[in-house]
Amino acid sequence: MGADSESITDATPEDYEGLRTLLLSRRDTMPKRLKQLAAFALSHPEEVAFGTVAGIAEHAGVQPSTLVRFAKSLGYDGFSHLQQIFRARLRERFPDYRERLRVLRDSEGSHVQSASLLEGFADAAAVSLGRMRESVRPEEFSRAIETLAKADTIYLLGARRVFPVAAYCAYAFGKLGVRAILIDHIAQLGPEQLGTATERDAVLAISFTPYSPVTADLAAAAARRDIPVVAITDSAFSPLVTSADVWLEVAEADFGAFRSLSASFALAMALAVGTAERRAEI
C-alpha cells in the first residue's frame, strides 16, 4: 500500500521544489538506475533542462529508455513532461511573467471580476519594474543624465499612450528648476515647438510599440540638426534608436490590451532627479 507508485502524499509535482522533495523522499526505495538518475538530475538541473534523452543518458551513464521509465515512475507522461519542470525553473529565474499573467486572466473565465482586474494591472506594473532593473544599464543611465545635464533646455517628446510620461517630466523638471518644454503638438505645432532647439539643448523622446510617427519624425529631425537626443523606448528596433545618442530600454508588461507605464515613470523620475543633481555639481 505504502509502496504504491502514486499515493496521496507524493502526487506528481509540477514545480522544481516539489520534485526535489519527492526525489529526496524516495531516495531509499528507488532501484539502482533510477536512483542514479535522481542524483544526476538534482546535481545537473540545467543539463536536464536543455539536453536530449540520448545526451543526458550518456552523461548519467544509463540507457535512454531509463530516462523515460524514470519520468513515468514519478507520474509524468514521459521524459518531455519531466523536462518541462526543469525548464520552468530556469525561466522563473529570468522572469517572464507573461505566462503567469495569462493564467491569472484565463482563470477568471469570461466574467472578469473587478478585483482581479486591479490585481492584474498591479501585477503587470510590478513585473515591469522588475524587468527594468535588469534592462537598464547603469552606464547608459549615467550617460543619459550627463547628456541632459549639459543641455540648456530639455525638449520633451511623447505622444498618445506615453504622453503622460512626457507631461510628468515637464512637471518634475519644472519643480527641480530645470528648464524643460513639453512638446504637446497642440494644433499640430510640434515642429514649430521644437524649432527653437539648438545643439546646446537636448531632446528626451519617449515612444513604445506601435511607435507614433510624430515622435519618431520629430526625434529624427532633431538629430539631423545635431541636437542631442535621449530616448526611452522598448526595443532596439525602435525607430528612435537610430536618432538617439543614448537610449534606455524599458519593456513594459501588459494586462489585457493595456500596457503598464510604471517602469517608464520610475525611469523618468530617476532621470529628472539625476539630471538636477548632476547640474548642481557642475
Place this chain on the structure above:
Amino acid sequence: MGADSESITDATPEDYEGLRTLLLSRRDTMPKRLKQLAAFALSHPEEVAFGTVAGIAEHAGVQPSTLVRFAKSLGYDGFSHLQQIFRARLRERFPDYRERLRVLRDSEGSHVQSASLLEGFADAAAVSLGRMRESVRPEEFSRAIETLAKADTIYLLGARRVFPVAAYCAYAFGKLGVRAILIDHIAQLGPEQLGTATERDAVLAISFTPYSPVTADLAAAAARRDIPVVAITDSAFSPLVTSADVWLEVAEADFGAFRSLSASFALAMALAVGTAERRAEI
C-alpha cells in the same frame, strides 16, 4: 564588399552579447521578416532558448523556414546552432543573477549613485502597488465602476502632478470606446469645459496632497449640480471626499521629494477596463 554576409567586423558571434550587438548593427539593412525576427528574439530570448522552430515562428508571426534563413544569414549552421547561443545565456545567468547586480553596483563607482536612484524610484513604485492592494476595497471599486458605467460622458479631472493620470484615462477610455473628456483647463477654461456636464454624466476626479484647488473646486461645483463624482485621492481628509459619491484611497510612496504614480495608474487602468466591460454587459 561591405555588404558581404560575413565580413571581418561581423563574424558570427558565439555569445549573446555579441549576437545582440550584431543584430543591432544590422538593424537597418535587414529585410522585413528577418528584422521582425531579430526584434522578437531580443525581446523574448527565453522563448528562443526553449521553444521549437514551429512554436517560435508562430509567436513571431513568420514561417518556420524564416527562422532557419535568419540563423544562416547570421552565419550559423541552422536554427539549432543559433539556439545554442540563447541557451548558453540562460545557463550563465542562472547562478549569479542577484550577485551580478550587487557586483555591478559595488564596482562602478560614479554609476552607483545613478543606479541607486533608479532603484529607489522602482522600489517606491513597488511599495505603492503593494499598499494599494490592501487599501482599495473591492466593493468600493465595483461601485466606482458602476457609477462610471452608467454615465453618458466621463469628465476627467486632474491637475499638476496627477494630470498624467487623467490624460492617460482619456487615452484609455477613448481606446475602449467610452466617451470621455479631459478637462485640461487650457487657457483657464476648466469651468467652461465642465459646463456641459449633466446628471447623466460623471466626473472622475484625481487629486493628492497638496490638493490642487482647481480640482477640488471643479469637483465641488459638479457635485452641486448633481453630477456623480468618483474620486481617487490619498486620504479621508481630502477635499474631494466631501464632493464624491465614491472615493478610492491610494497612498503612493515617495522617494526623495517625488512621489510614485504607479498605483494610481494601475487603478486608473483597471477602472477604465472595468467600466468598459460593465457597459458591454448592460
Place this chain on the structure above:
DNA sequence: GGAAAAATGGAATAAAAATTCTAAAGATAT
C-alpha cells in the same frame, strides 16, 4: 516601366529525438 535580384511562404523531406517493446539479468520470497 521592366528585368534581375532578393526575400518570402509553404509544402516536402531529412534528421533527430522520444518512446515503446522484448529479451535477458537481477532480486526476492518461499
Place this chain on the structure above:
DNA sequence: ATATCTTTAGAATTTTTATTCCATTTTTCC
C-alpha cells in the same frame, strides 16, 4: 534452489522537429 516478480539494456518504432527546396511575391536597379 527455483519460481516469480522487478529492473534493465538495447534495438525498433513512432513522433516530433529542423531543414531544404521551389514557386511566388516583393524589392531594387537600370
